[in-house]
Each structure stands twice: as structure tokens, then as C-alpha cells.
Amino acid sequence: MENQKQFQFQVNMKGMIELLSEHIYSSPTVFVRELLQNGMDAVTVRKGIDESFKGKINITFEGDRLIFQDNGVGLTQDDVHQFLSVIGQSSKRGELADKDLIGKFGIGLLSCLVVSEAIVVESRSLYKDESVRWTGKADGTYEVEMIPLLDEVGTKVILDAKKAWRSLFKRDEVKQNVLFYGSALPIEVNLIEKGEVEQCLDGNPVWLDNGSSKEQLLDYGKEVFKMKFLDVFRLYSEAGEIQGVAYIIPNKVNTTATKEHKIFLKKMYLCDQATNLLPEWTSFVRCIFNSNALQPTASRESLMNNAVLQESKKELSECFKDYLKTLSITNPEILEKIISIHHMFIKALAASDNEIMTMFEDYLPFETNQGMMAFGEIKETYKNIYYTPSLDDYRQIRRIAGSQNKLVINAAYSYETDLIEKLKRSHAELKLERIAPNDILEEFEDAIEDSQRIENFIDKANKILKRHFCRAEVKRFEPKDTTAIYIANEDALTSKNIQSLSQTSNPFASTLQHFKKKEEVMPTLCFNQQSELVEKVMLIDDDELFEALINVLYVQALMLGGYTINKREMDTFNDALYQFMILGMSNFLPKF
Template sequence: MDHRFQVNLRGVIDLLSHHLYSSPGVFVRELLQNATDATRARRHLEPTHPGRVRVELIEKQDGGRPTLLFEDEGVGLTEEELHRFLATIGESSKREALEAHRNDFIGQFGIGLLSCFMVCDELLVVTRSVKGGDETWEWRGRQDGTYSVRPSEHRLAQPGTQVFLIARADAVEYFTPERVRQLALHYGGLLPFPIHLTAHGRTEHLNPEPPPWRRAYGSAGERRQALLAHGRAVFGMDFVDCVPLRAEAGQVEGVAYVLPFSPNFHARQTHRVYLKDMLLSERAENLLPDWAFFVRCVVNAQELRPTASREAFYEDATLARARAALGQCLRQYLVDLATHEPRTLQRLIALHGLSVKALALDDDDFYRLVIHWLPFETTLGMMTLEHYRQASSTVRYVTTLDTFRQVSRVAAAQGLCIINAAYTHDAALLEKLPRVLKDTRVELFSAAQLPQGFEELTAEERDGVSRLRRVAEEALASFDCEVSLKKFLPAEVPTLYGDVEEGPFRRDLERAREESDALYASLLEGAQEPEAPEQKPQLCFNLRNPVVRRLARVRDTAQLRLSVEMLYVQALLLGHRPLNAREMALLNRGLLGLIEAKLGDDEDSGGLH
């Protein structure tokens, strides 16, 4: 046996009117929207019908709560339509026309009128239909879910609808002339039908001009200044530039404004969007591609679908195509800058490098245009890739900040330029370089490559350090570290620890194995790929360093070994390498040994005085 759902109308109205919408002020939007849709529906029957919307604030002389009137010259409603559309939640008066004219109407859900119950307890709708002769009907709806319909004693002179709202005591702030004007302009300032506001006996035309992107201007410069002024008025800030936007999908048009500051890469910009000239949302997020976070937009769409709250666009194929087209407008803007205004592009890159880099990764043609203007941090300072390639045919880079810190000082002293590609997108941009520009070589650099360019020792110098080499090789043999002695700059650096690309990963794996239990250690062993013959890490001693030269003359083997071990640990720490358990023990033993040696020297010299 089937049963019907039991619906608590008071609860449904409370849910929709208080929780679906973001602010009580949206009731103005919903009433303007209904008036606009009614006017568009009448134009389907009478194409030359001009249409207008009148808003009047009626303030009581006796101090009673004010009344707000919204009046349109639209299609109106019959008695049957009042029962059907105003008293059935989810039923829209536009639904019959949606299949043929879905994109002509803003409202499509049949719940917008309920927003009025956020500011009043009762609604009075007076309407005359173009299809119902000269009959005028009244529909009175109440917040408890009851309503009544009867013929009106006050007949309308022509088809249209009047909606009366008496302010609730806690919502009087929405019924002042200033607030009504602000809300009507905010939501309906771009509507193509005239909106007239009457208050205190004065009538004002609120929307006499079309949106700025539809106006005619005397020059491109005048147009740009007008668009920038509009952006300043909308968002309250001065923008760097403006970009006209247009997309056939969804019939979208508007302006993108280039931000004067660099936003957080993970922040999504929110945009002001209109649907059929009615404000939909000031916080729409899904309008542009993710990489376009350097702009904020004002756009109007004719054929995108709103969500039920009409505060965002519904995610569908049309929105996806519109998003791609708007992204192409921004892409073309950057391409035009690269071609005609490279200095402007360089200033924009300085502000919004992450967006430009993300787009370059996505678009090969744009990559070719901008890659040589992108700045990179190198061991020889900040420079563009073009500047780098003028000095070197091979682009060398490291992918971690620790490696860059380890090699930067020594590499700079040798005049070797290495790019720090640890920043977002930099490594991917450099790896893409030889795929797009065939004449370019790119090389991932490691600290192990630095000693290859160091100055070799003379035969006499090699003899002088042979004992140091032998003791160092014995001390570091258990750490699988090779030893070399060379001369390099800067002289104050005594040693350089260089390992292969996978070295840091192996050290992390070894430390994790030491710190885990037997079961987890066996899992790590099983997950590790079979080792291939590999280059071992190397500790290179710098014979230009005075400490290393003095070590070469030390005769005490224990003291020499201790010093070598301490220099090894120091090189690891300077290279930001994690110490394993044996290396930590080495550090502790070395520190204790140095303390004991110092204490011994003090005792030999007489101790305390």
C-alpha cells in the first residue's frame, strides 16, 4: 500500500526562506527577477511590449511598519495559475515554457517568492493576466503555509502584477529608501528593463545606462579607463589592467581585472556574476580555469544554469566550455602582451609569476613566448632564462632547496650557474624545455658533480696529504663514503659532501629502517628495488683551507681520525642531510673527544688558578 509524504509547510518555508539564501536582502533580487521574467514572458506574446519595473516604498504616517510594492507590466497570472504556481513549492510559472524558452528566464525552481518570508509574515499578490480578460485576482500567502485567493476589489488597468510586503518588526532595516535603493541597484543595476524607485514622493530611474562593456567609446583608451573605473567601483581597488571577456558557450560577456598584488597560489578568486543581467553571486568560484587566479571578473551570462539558490552556476558541459573560452581570452591577452608589450608582460610576471608559469606548462605556444622572460633564482643571483642561456648552452638545476643551499656557495665561487628549481612549477618548466626547444640541453645537477671542476693537486701536494687521505679513507669506509682532496673556492669551506641524485632518499630510507621495528624494516627492505652498481658519495677536502692544510701535518693518528670524522659530520649538516644512528654516535663521540682534549690541555697548563 502506497502512502503520501506529509509535508509541514511552515517548516518547509522556514527551511527555504531562512537557510537556502545567504541574506534576507535577496528578497529584492527574487522580486526583481520575477518581474523581469514576467516581462520577458509577455514579450513572447507581444514582441514590441516595452516593459518596466516599479518599486515604491510606502511609509505610514502613523508610525506603522512600512510597505514595499513591486509592480511589473508582465504576463500576469490567472486564478488557476495562482493556485498552481504560487501555492505549490517547486512549481514554476516558467516551467511550461522552459523546454522551448529555457534560456529566456532566470527563475526555474518555483521557490523564489518564499524568500520574502525572511522579511515579512504575509504576502499580497495582485495580478491580471494577459490571458484572463479584465479580471484582477488577489493571492494572500502567510508564513504558516496557508493562503487565500479571491477577486480583487481594485482592478488593474492593464496586465501585470503587484506584490505588497509589510515589514516584519525585525526586518524594518530592509524597508528604508537607502537600503531599498542599494539592494535594487546591487541586484538589478544591469537589467534591460527600466527600474523606477519611488520614495518620499520622488521617483528615480535606477538603471539608465547599459553595463560598461556594452557602451560605445571614442577610443580604446577611453574604454579601458571606463572599464577600470567600473572595476574600482565594484571591488573597491585599483587594478593593473582589464581584459574583455566573451564566450559563445553560455553567452558570457564581461571584464577580467588583473589584480595589483600577488594572491596565494591556492586561493580561488571569487567573481561577480550576473545571469540575464540579474546579479547571481559576488562569490562565484567555478567560472575560470584554476591557473587564472590573478584576475577577478565581472561577467553576465545568458545561457548558463543557476543552482537552486541562484547564487552560483550549475556545473555542466556548457559551463565547462564557457570556462575554457574565458581562459582562452586571458591566454590571448598574455600572448598579445608578449608580442606587442613585453615590458608590460615582464611587470605582470613579477606580480603573477605562478599563473603565467601554470599557463606555460599547459600551453606549448605560450611556453615558447614567455619561458625566456621568466626569472629564476640561481647561484649567481636572479636572472631570466634568456640571460642564463647567453652564458651557458646547458641549463643546470637542482630540485630541492637543501641541495641548492649546499652547492650555491661553492658553485658561485667557481662561476658555475645552477638554477634553484625547488619553487612551484620551476622544475617542470625546465624539464619541458628540451621538448619544446629542441636546441636546448637541460641537466639535473647534484653536489657530486662539483668536484669534477675543482683544481687537481700537484704531485708534491699529493705526497704531502697521503697520510690524511689514508686515515680519512679508513675512518669513512664504514659509511660507504669515498675521499678526495682537491683545491677549490671559497677557501673557508674545508669540505664538500657530494652524493648522487638518489642519495638523500637512501639516507632517509636508512634512517627509517633504523628507527622502525623489525616488521616495518622488513617491509622497507621488500619495497626497495634491487640496487644497481652506483656511484658512492664523496667527501672532498679543500687544500686551500688552512684547517685542512694543518690536518695534513698532524702526526697523532687518533687526533687526525677524530678531526676527519667531525669534518664529515659537519659536511653532512651543511648539506642538510639527516644523520643516521651511527653518524649521530660519531658526532657525540667527536664532541666528547674534543672536550676531553681541551680539558687535557688545560690540566697540562696548570688547571685552575
């Protein structure tokens, strides 16, 4: 191995800057965050030496030049070579590196090269009476020189804006970004321009102050999220060293809507998404919290999904549960409002938590064929309670079941079937049964009188309905003004869809034939013998008129059941109406 030589990788700094700006950092404004972070860390180290020390960051504006100056621990010449000039080398050492300091990756300063051609760092160290200037350029070169002793211990970072990013160096823009990224930092930040000083941060955010009142927290939430919240409560996690607040949104929330929060890591803003940290059922809140133990990804714009995060998630879940339990005692009116507005999320929680289910089951509202009803009211009013997990089935049976004085719960929404089945297991005294359209059909009375006429009607109707992959039946049921109902379970609907597609020019039509079951279940169009219109249709001898009426009643039943009408069925309906116009049967049309 004598001929073996060792080489070092070469870094293309231009490519590195492009990588930072286009792929790692989502916005060029992150240079403000990185400079705040470096200044805060330097001050934290100095406070570790002297607890009485008061740190600050001054941001000075000189045209297109920006100067970030902290009074932290400073850097020596050796520090500059070791930490500023080695990409990926973090200057955080010892116990402080993991516990108290924000920075982790040592590449944050490079974000400044996205907006400036060079970075000039001037520093005076607390440990050594010397001052040093380091100049780093985007081409990968850097210079180090000793300079006269600076007046104060600390570090200056001097940036001259690239032409394309001059707007980011304006006072208002910098102030906005300082407040965005650093609003929770426990440090004084001053903006200085033409000798005028404005204190931008005072280091005391209201949501981290345990002495803040609920009114103060709600006012702050309104200012940050531009929303008047219903309520607010505290969040804590020992595992993630999390402290913060959660605001209750005052209106219904779409489950697929983006959940925007304010998440801080060691009091520096990190991101607005709590992916993997907050359970899905917490979508009815907006949170602001800080963590001192969770870890960021390389871009510092999201959280790493690790064991600490998962344990924190469990502890935050308990905060939500404890809040709801406390409300049931201290403020039941607010609890009722929350459940009324956000019952879908509370149901999701109850479906996975027996204690929550037991506490709040009577408050939980369900959609029924008798309107929205709380479960407490349902179990007090009805001995027999029915439910269906299929929205199609619910649409078919809700009206007919109502006429039979049956209560049917629409359990087609997320978590509702699981929740109802849990309620069924916990309430042996209740008769909670799953119901399907065929169950309703079986309870209808058989047709009476003139069985031959009914058989002839069914035979004639079946010849017409066959093209719709449907069969006819005649029963007696309430309400009498319902001429016919379309009854189909999921298997029947699947068979119908396959049958319809297989008859089209769809390139997969021939393949669909292989999916047909040997014993296909056909949907049923059940005609109501008690309907005056149906009785009249049975007496019609004109084949064309009979066919037109059967087609209209078929499509009408689909509409009443809330089914999608395909083009073929719509064409059939329109043809039937045209037939009525020709025959002059306007008085014979069913009323919709």
C-alpha cells in the same frame, strides 16, 4: 491490484524554510535577489509582446514593510493557483523559459519566508481584466481572493519583516543588496520612501557596454574590487553566451588565494567563484562577466559543471591567449610588466601551449644560482644550461655550481620542469641538462698529499657521522671558504628520514624498518681540502675536540644547504659548542 491506492507526499513547510535558510541559500539577503528576478522575468515576458515597452521595479519602504512592485505581465487567478501555490513549479513557459528568463526552479519565492512570516502577492494580468491576491504562510497554507482592479498591470510582493530580520528591510541595506545582486539588470529600479524617489539602477552597466573606454572600465574595476588594476580586456564565449571583462591584478598573487570574481547569470548576480570555468593559470585576473547560457545549481550560487561550461572554458582560455598575443604587438611594456609580476601563471600557460611558449619564452624569468634571469638572456650567455626539479638539490648545488661558472635553474616550482623540458625539445642547439648533487661531487678534484692522513681522517669522521646516517669524503672544490657540503639525493634523504624515525619512540618505528632498502644510499658530507679549517681539523689528535668539530661542520653544512635541522642534530650542535667552551677553543670555531 484493486486494493492499490495512490497517495501524495506531504511537505513540511517549516522544514522546507529551514532547509532554504540553513543549507541551500548562504544568506537571508537572497530574498532581494529572488524578488528582483521575478520582477525582471515578468518585465521580460511583457517586452516579448511589446518591444517598445519600458519596464521598471519600484521598491517602497513602509516601516518594517517592504513592497516590491513590477510593471511586468502580471498573473491571473489560474496562474496564482498553478505557479505560486505549487512548490517547485516554474512559471516560465515556452521558449522564454530556457533562453530569456532568469528563474528556473520555482522555489525562489519561498526565500521570502525566511525573513517574513507571510508573503502577500497582488497582481493584475495583462491578459485578463482582473486582480488577485495570494497570501502564502510558513505553515504551508495559502489564501486566494479576488480584489478590486489594480491601477496598473503588474505584480506587488508585500513582506512584513520578522523581528530578527528588520535590519534587512532598511533602505540602505536593501539598496546595498539591490546593487550587489542586480547591478547588471537592464531595468530601472527605484527606491521609494516617504514620497521621495531614488533611482538605484539605470540598466546600463559600463562593463556590458561595448562603447566603454579602457579608462571607464578601469575606473569601474577600481570601484568594484577596490584595486587599481594594471590593465583590462574583453571576454567573450559563444558557447556560454558570455560577455565581460578581465582585470590584470597589479601585484603578485598566491596560487592558493581565493579567486574572487563577479559572475552574473542572465544579468543577475550569481556568485564570486569561477570554479571549473576559468583555468588555474588565469589566477592573475579578476573577472566580471555575464552568461546567458550557463546553468546554475539549485541554490543559484554556483555554476553547473557540464559540457557547455567546459566548452566556454576553452573559449575563455583563447580570449586570454589572444590578449597576450595582441599585447606583444600593441603594448610590449604592459606585457613585460605582466610577465614580471605573474610569470608563474604565464609559465603554466606556456607549459601547455606551444604557440604561447614560442612567443614568450625569451621573456620568461627563472630563478638561477646567478639570480633571476630571463630565458632569452640565459640562452645568450650560457652554452651549457643546467636545471634541477628538486628544491633540496638546488639548495645543495647552487653555491658550488656558481664557483664552477655553471648556471643552474631552480625548476622546483609548478610547471617549470615541464616547461624547461619543452624548451629543451624545441631548442636542439641548446645544451639543457638535468643536474643532481652527485654530478657536482663527481666533478670535484680528488684530495692530494698524504693519502694516509686523509684515510685516517675519513675513518674517524665516519664513526662520528654514522649516527647521523652520513658518510665522509674529502675533495678539493671552490669556493675555498666552504668547509664542507652536504650532498644527498631524494633516495638518500628518504633513507635518512626512515633511519632517524626508526630510532625514536614513534609507535610506527618498528614498521619503518621494513621500508629500508637492501642497498641504502647514504648522504655524503664532503670536506673541502682547500679549506684552512679542514686542514687544521685533520691535525687534531684530541678525540673529544675532533668529534665536536665534525658535529659542528655537519650541522653547518645542513644550514648552508637549507635543510631542516631536527632536534637531535640541534642538540648535537649545542653539545659541541658547550664542549668548545669547556676546552677554551673559542678561536677555533668556524665562522657562520
